[in-house]
Amino acid sequence: MKKIDELNEKIKAKNSTSQASIKLPILTSTSEELSNEVGSLTSASNNEGQGKYIGAATGSNFAKMFLNQMHIQKLDELDHLSNLDLSINDYSNVSFFSHSCATLPPYNIAKLAVNNYVNFIHIFYPILNIKDLLSSLNHIYTNPSGLDYHEKYIIFMVIAIGLEKGDLDSTLSTYYNQFKPIEFYNTAQRYLHRLLSNRTLETLQELLLLVVWMTSINIFKDDNGDLWYLGRYVMSLAIELNLHKIPSSNKYLSEYNKELRNRLFWSTYILERSNAVKFGRGLSIRKNDIQINYPKFMNDDIIDDSSFYSYNRINLVPCLISIDLYEIYTLLLETIYISRTKGSKPKISDEEIFQYKIKIQDLITKTLERIDKDVNNSLFCYHELKIKTLIASIILNRPSPSFLSPDLRSLLTCKDNCMQCLDSFKYLIHTNWRSSPSNLHDLVNISLTMIFCCWKTEVNSDLLKSFSSDIIIIMTDVIKFFPSFIKFKNLYIVVSSIIIRGFEKNQMSLGMDNTNLSENLLTKTNNNKNDNNDNGNNNNDNDNNNDNNSNTFIPNNIATTPQQAIDIFSDVPSPLQQMKANMMMHNMNLVDTNQIPARGKNKRSYNESGLRSPAISPLTTTQIQFQMAHYPMKYSEAQNLQQQIP
Secondary structure (H helix, E strand, C coil): CHHHHHHHHHHHHHHCCCHHHCCCCCCCCEHHHHHHHHHHCCCCCCCCCCCCCCCHHHCHHHHHHHHHHCCCCECHHHHCCCHHHHHHHHHHCCCCCCCCCCCCCCHHHHHHHHHHHHHHHHCCCCCCCHHHHHHHHHHHHHCHHHCCHHHHHHHHHHHHHHHHHCCCCHHHHHCCCCCCHHHHHHHHHHHHCCCCCCCCHHHHHHHHHHHHHHHHHCCCCCHHHHHHHHHHHHHHHHHHCCCCCCCCCHHHCCHHHHHHHHHHHHHHHHHHHHHHHHHCCCCCCCHHHCCCCCCCCCHHHCCCCCCCHHHHHHCCHHHHHHHHHHHHHHHHHHCCCCCCCCCCCCCCCHHHHHHHHHHHHHHHHHHHHHHHHHCCCCCHHHHHHHHHHHHHHHHHHCCCCCCCCCCHHHHHHHHHHHHHHHHHHHHHHCCCCCCCHHHHHHHHHHHHHHHHHHHHHCCCCHHHHHHHHHHHHHHHHHHCCCHHHHHHHHHHHHHHHHHHHHHHHHHHHHCCCCCCHHHHHHHCCCHHHHHHHHHHCCCCHHHHHHHHHHHCCCCCCCCCCCCCHHHHCCCCCCHHHHHHHHHHHHHHHHECHHHCCCHHHCCCCECCCCCCCCCCCCCCHHHHHHCCCCCCCCHHHHHHHHHHCC
């Protein structure tokens, strides 16, 4: 209880901190620090100077290995373009920090929030009874004095979460002078401190809604891991309430109470597991310690309301799939990503780990088939579940502690998974879907893995260019909600540009056809090196030297020691410096110097001439570096630019 009180005090202190008083840390970005950010999309350091554990499964180790191979050791050149500006925009534009509270909105807005909650949240986490929720909503507008603190807390938290998920809903555009979701959350917290002294099912409901909220708004800073600690506390409370077992008094409980207990435990399970996966940390309970049944459909779940369009079509199917999906993640963490400290012997043999990999891949395949069968592909949850399942396959098949140098089949599987994830993201951004911090983590995982797989399995840049064109549009859309994500968009542009230039340089020097390495690599022989040397004999000595350097780009055995990018791009001693110089030169050609205000205002204006929307412009190697909508820029500049693009 002491821990949750401390958490509540931190939340209260944060909400009471005005934007002007927030002191932003100066970020230093070595490859290791940025890798930690890639791993959990949280800052690797914090204001109190305390570190945090970030597990290998988050992607931090993979990013560190990849960036080191790419000869990207220092990222200060990139950071200074955006860090301060981005950090400020995180607080001002997204409005996650506010101490003001909100009163009840008009009924139609509150009903919209409840609809969003049921359609987007309840199907994954059945924390509340829908009929009870709708009844409380009606009473708070007709007889508010008849509601207790618990019911009022529930209503304001549901409104906050629902409005956050429905940020793009066209109905909200008619809601003038509206309060922000954070302000409804602040109102709810006024009731929470009166309720936490109890340890009941209602307390668990209250804390689960708090975890859902924090999961929706927690991005680059995690308050020293409070989200993970809160998840562990909630699971501890569920175990203390004996929700994971069938109680001795079970025969005296009503069917409603039995099902409520089951649903609360499994909601806790999914949220706790998702946090463990996010941070790569330990798990609180094993599946074989759980004795209760999965959630099931009840008569109270029948809601004759067309506004619950997603819920009425799938009910709790996403919740049931999520339970099994996070069990796959659990198996992944406890086998493929077990600690392999140098000089120590792992608890599981290499042969056992290989068998686990086959088993996990089979489970992932069956889960994908289940999603296709049980969930309509026009629903948001279909694509969200598919992305989460494909991410599990990506984590399984990319370089990991157990498979430092994956074989060709694994890399091709990774590449295919990344393309499927991209298709789902493309579908989602063309709807009123609202991205979440979890999606940011997924985007970084997908994008860096795709670059790595193309680097290892392709001989030309066509696929990577096509992928980059789409993923950058998606990242640009995400930045509207989470401005600091521009750092990772910039990182993607830098790394993919280097690889694309390397592909094209090798094609020019070797005269290669546009064939796919992944189709021919298995039948290649070691004669490739001799053939390349013979071709080089027709050129002068300088050409021979270039050919020899280029040959290192095509691996004879894809499962051997990873290539060193410094050998491939020896003419690029500092990729970021060269790229920055090119961008600055390009800026000078596009900026109307008469319109540039004082430097201290951190704003610039650009001419419209030559600008095209990234959604319709093809992406070439030159454009990925120089196109106005694609090169790294400050968020404030991007906002100005967005207003000028027709």
